[in-house]
Amino acid sequence: MRVFSVSDLKVRFGRVEAVRGITFDVDAGRTLAIVGESGSGKSAGLLAATGLLPTSASVQGSVLHRGQEILGASPKTLRKIRGAEIGFVFQDPLSNLHPLKTIGEQIGEAMSAHRRIDRSERRERVLALLDDVGIDDPVARLKHYPRHLSGGMRQRVMIAMAIALDPHLIIADEPTTALDVTVQASILDLLKRLQEKHGTALIFVSHDLAVVSDIADDVVVMQNGLVVEKAPAGRIYDSPKHAYTRQLLGAARLAGPRAYAKPAGAEPRSPLLHVRSLGRSFETSRPVLKDVSFVVGKGEILGLVGESGSGKSTIGRIIAGLDRPDAGTVTLRGEEYAKPGTAGLKADIRRAIQVIFQDPYASLNPRRTVEAILADPFIIAGERDRAKIADRVRQLVSDVELPEDILGRLPSQLSGGQRQRIAIARSIALRPSLIVADEAVSALDITTQAKIVALLGDLRDRLGISFLFISHDLGVVGELCDRVAVLEKGHIVETGPTRRIFEHPEHDYTKRLLAAVPGRKRQPADRSQKAVSYAG
Template sequence: MMSSPLLEVHDLCVRFDHPAGSIEAVAGVTFDVCAGETVAIVGESGSGKSVASLAVLGLLGPGRVAGGSVTWRGEELIDATPDRMRALRGAEIAMVFQNPMSSLDPLFTVGDQIAEALRAHRSLPRAQARRRAVELLRDVGIPDAHRRVRSYPHELSGGQQQRVVIAIALACSPALLIADEPTTALDVTVEAQVLRLMRDLQRDRGTALLFITHDMGVVAEMADRVVVMYAGKVVEQGPVEEILRTPRNPYTRALLDSIPTRAVPRDQPMPAIAGAVPHPLEIPTGCRFHPRCPTALPRCSTAEPVLVDLGPGRTSRCWLHEEPAAPVAVEVSGAR
């Protein structure tokens, strides 16, 4: 039986001001994350995945929450004070960004940056925070941690930098870790190592994980539940096994069909979804995916479908949701 959600996002709307008009980057997004589970938010670039996660921590910059609710352990965060959000970030909810070099300060050693989080949120003395920094570097698989704690970010490889960022995020044992495409800048081998590290740390610490990605293969490997977003809206949601085996939304099916497999001849083009995610100022009427959808009906261009309950934990936003979907086999090395 699933525990009560730690994080509940309900009908979240996020807007950005633009000279040409207000941009709605996230439109009525709803999802939750329970203790110890991994929820993946997946979709192409421009789908609103990162914006939704940044809204949770109040890191929207020029953007603003225009509606909806974000609650953490029952506490509303939308109207929380800046002091409350600073206390929350890192201590209870931590974030790992996709580019470690933009997350780490080049002027300070990695040990100092890990210790800073411990001193800010746990009030540890400098020497104790330093010792704990060494332990955290060792926990995330950095070799020779006693020496590396004195290294500057540029002295580490990309994979090691990302491990340092994960160490900073985990320093105060947060209940929820938000990982925003944390392996995008890494090669395939290092990516596999980082994903394995995050799974192991989550298992050992019981941390909940909100994983933002565009890679359905990573979803198969990491997630318990999946939230599929397109052009700012949730189009499908459900348990990972069901979503991957029987996707009910054409967009989810298209994402899965675009995964390269051994069955595709080398002389054939890589599978891809036709077209591109629409610009937020050019959202089409009706279903937002209909200009790219191979199964679109006439009404798809005029009337927007609502999320329909398809069973326990399953929803889909499509006029064709009642049609049976063909099973899709996802070929992923090391999938759970």
């Protein structure tokens, strides 16, 4: 049965045509994946189709939900459909859950907003939903607030709210992008299991064809507001017809890393950074780090991987001087600079260690131009010759492969990839010895991610900078890093050359992480050969 049909949908914001006549359908029990880079119109099209865009947007076309035209329907009609017949799962559950209401209250409201239900029946239904989405100890979780839950558990709560009234369709917009690889795999498995149980249609929006390969029956590929290709998933992966689809597939990591930074067995580099017996605890929780030791070589990229909460970012913050350990030491070029009781870094260490953060928009001053942002490191370092600073700033944008005319723009006038390149340019301004890159590409779409990964490798080769590359994405780590350290619950459980770790992992935890990498278990093409028709 056809559940949702979009025909010739167009969306315009002022003079900008964000969606330019897209057409697709999804049937009951099937998963339609809509893929494309940031700005391709994926989310704008679905928000328009479900009446969630502001009134300033101009929307044309046709949207049928179970045969009923809903484009242009009254707000009252749309409120009856959204939540009850169409469920939503968004990318960031924390911003979509009320911070001052318990989990039980919020799931209960998802039901009572559409249906009369007494208190006891509602409580039993909420408990059943929590159990259905795999949240342990549902009775205790009823009284928890979103801040008490991990990212994966918050996303499971969002899914519980989406399925509370057994909708005919679930729209999941980048629901796993911010999650680590094992949690991502569990969320995909959950969505598939719930779909099979309830026969729900699912629209899954993503920029990553590797993730999509684990869940989709059919795929729609969007570029610049247009559908450039649509077909059963098997045909998309085995014989893509459009050049853009082939580009996305080239950037996706469908069978693990395509290459390794250094052959297995290559000679280790001379040590630059020593981390010895590092420990860190916080007052309200278990020890975050316990006896962590590793080395980063000169001109080496060491990947630090593990699930959310394993302590990766805490290690990065200690190395960068943004936190201090409770035990152990950190040494750079033979000079010990981080140990219990230390505060702040000496000027030479501060200059030698720089950081690239996950969200470039949050780490760049929104009121300053790119030129001013890139000039700051030189000014802080004591340079006063404006001509020299201008020359160095121009060299920086060249180093990160950006045009000079970008210097006069504000961060808000740049794409996500351009902003991250500016953040990278700022980090290399003073030619540091080590850069701590904390989830530096996880917020980027797959093709931009591939370009940034290539840029980091090129900067290492040209400038000899070492990187501690912190990531939950093992596909990226496999392409970029020389060696890998695997962190589980504050312990390093395995360290070694990238090729050896990926091809012959020794620890069970490493094997579990690798097994969860998206795209490794893509089913054969015949999975997607169920009867289906495409309009347009």
